Amino acid sequence: MSGGPISKTLGDTRDAWPDGAPPGAGVTVAAVLRYLVENGQISVDGAAILAQLSGAAGIATFPSAQAAGNNVSLAEVIRYIQENGTDPLVAALGAMTDVSAQTKGATTTVIAYIKGLVDAVSGAAGLATFPAAAAANNGVSLAEVIRYIQENGTDPIVAALGAMTDASAQTKGTTTTVLSYIKGIVDAVSGSAGIAVFPAKAAAGNGVSLAEVIRYIQESGTDLLVAALGAEDDTAVQEKGTDKTAMGYLKGLVDAVAGASGLATWPAAAAPANGVSLSEGLRFISENQLWRTVKKSAAAVAGATTNLFTVTGVCRVRMIGVIQTTVARAGGVVTAEVGVAANTAQLIPQTADIRAAAGIVFGGATVAGKAGPMGTEAVVAAATIIQTLSVAADSGAIDYYLQYLPLSSDGAVVAA
Numbered sequence: 001m002s003g004g005p006i007s008k009t010l011g012d013t014r015d016a017w018p019d020g021a022p023p024g025a026g027v028t029v030a031a032v033l034r035y036l037v038e039n040g041q042i043s044v045d046g047a048a049i050l051a052q053l054s055g056a057a058g059i060a061t062f063p064s065a066q067a068a069g070n071n072v073s074l075a076e077v078i079r080y081i082q083e084n085g086t087d088p089l090v091a092a093l094g095a096m097t098d099v100s101a102q103t104k105g106a107t108t109t110v111i112a113y114i115k116g117l118v119d120a121v122s123g124a125a126g127l128a129t130f131p132a133a134a135a136a137n138n139g140v141s142l143a144e145v146i147r148y149i150q151e152n153g154t155d156p157i158v159a160a161l162g163a164m165t166d167a168s169a170q171t172k173g174t175t176t177t178v179l180s181y182i183k184g185i186v187d188a189v190s191g192s193a194g195i196a197v198f199p200a201k202a203a204a205g206n207g208v209s210l211a212e213v214i215r216y217i218q219e220s221g222t223d224l225l226v227a228a229l230g231a232e233d234d235t236a237v238q239e240k241g242t243d244k245t246a247m248g249y250l251k252g253l254v255d256a257v258a259g260a261s262g263l264a265t266w267p268a269a270a271a272p273a274n275g276v277s278l279s280e281g282l283r284f285i286s287e288n289q290l291w292r293t294v295k296k297s298a299a300a301v302a303g304a305t306t307n308l309f310t311v312t313g314v315c316r317v318r319m320i321g322v323i324q325t326t327v328a329r330a331g332g333v334v335t336a337e338v339g340v341a342a343n344t345a346q347l348i349p350q351t352a353d354i355r356a357a358a359g360i361v362f363g364g365a366t367v368a369g370k371a372g373p374m375g376t377e378a379v380v381a382a383a384t385i386i387q388t389l390s391v392a393a394d395s396g397a398i399d400y401y402l403q404y405l406p407l408s409s410d411g412a413v414v415a416a
Contacts, residue, residue, distance in 0.1 A: 169193065237261065291403040296415045298324055298397040299387055301334070301354075308338065308400050309385040313411035317385075318377040319347055319402040320363040327355050327396030335390040336362075338375065338400070340383040347385065348375035355393070379407065384416060 020035030021027045059075060065083050066076035094109020119125045120143065127143060133151045134144035153159070162177025169183040187193045188211065201216035202208045230245025237255050238248035255261045256279065263279060269287045270280035286292075296308045311317070319338065327334065336354045339346035349365050356367050363375040385402070404413045 169196075237264075288406060291405055292413075294402045294404070294413050294415055296400040296402070299400055301327055301336075301389060301393040301396050301398060303392055304389055306387040306389075307384050307416035308387050309402055309413050310416050311380045311383050311385065311404075311411075311413050313406065313408035314379065314381045315404040315406050315408075315411040315413055316377065317347065317380050317402055317404040317413065318374045319385075319400055320361055320372070320374050321348060321354075322399045322401070323354070323356050323358050323360045323362075324397045324399045325395070326357050327393050327398070329355060329391065329393045331391070333390070334393045336398075337388050338385065339388075340380065340385060342383075344386065344388045346376065346378050350390075354389075354398070355396075 017034055018028060018031040020038045021031040022035055023032050062079060063073060063076045065080035066072045067080050068077045092110060094111035096111065098109060098111050098115075100108065100112045100115070120127050130147060131141060131144045133148035134140045135148050136145045160178055162179035164179065166177060166179055166183075168176065168180050169187045188195045195211060198215065199209060199212045201219050202212035203216050204213045228246055230247030232247065234245060234247050234251075236244060236248045237252040238244040242248070256263050266283060267277060267280045269284035270276045271284050272281040294309060299306050299308060321336070321338070333353045334355055335350050335352060336348070337345035337350040338348035348363055351362050351364070352366055354362065354367060356362075360367055360369060361372045362368055363373050387398075387400070402413060404411070406412060
């Protein structure tokens, strides 16, 4: 170890003990230890040191009390603490048995401060002296601020909310409490008092109230919904394409479907397709796909030939005859047939005898009585349908009923 840093500090066991020297630069631990032993500050007897620390014998002569400082032993400081009670931690914490309760500003123990805090917050004693009011600020206690709030009523939330007993109902623009504003809203919406001064009308816009807009709607009649719906007493009946109220359109629809007036102008027929109305489609079906009936009333029986119907275009036809007034002839049988010039019996074959009473029908070779079949169905193109009698009758008349379906776009049948 000779020559190393540790041996230079502690001294080498193979060396002789150095002369004693007080602690200082360049002085070894061994030199300081010898100095302490030579000056009576450390016993060379290990047993004696142990006895002093924890043995029954203790320190033979306990030194007088000395505050901690240079050249003062631990024994002197321990006696000083015992006699003077200067342990800072114990002194600061305080004793559990300390009954004092300290307030702000007192220099005392932690225990005393805690007791003072408990008393201030929830203790029966409360604050021994409640401090005067002071607005919140640096160096101001909670107790001072609480008293300030109590005495001056400056709690912003309470001031803004207002009291439940406040009967005032405020309107727009008034600087007041939340509760007053709420009461004002209730009065305006459903209260018996209503709005104290109803504002003048104003169209909807930034900075305009609902009350102003409601009055505008009432006075100006600009409620788009009402304008679009129309009035219940509006008698107008609107048709397709008219820019009018919903009520007018509904009345027009009712009239068209079931009303006595019907459609003022029935539109021309159009095959069902996009952009075609129901009335146009219905007319197309009626004119082109349903049998139509045409009547020739009281056809004469006094001549051999009588024109009954005129056919335009190409039509599919069928017909029957009904005796309107009794057909009579004193001279004998009267036969009848119905057709066109080229085939006079095409639609109703020649009947054996048409002398019969009113109400008798015939559509074939014999008079059938009160019920009978239709005549022969045929297609007729641009011709006149005629009645041909074998001889003229003395009296009587016949009603003819013809049904047809137009096959060409100009197909139609009218009574001659």
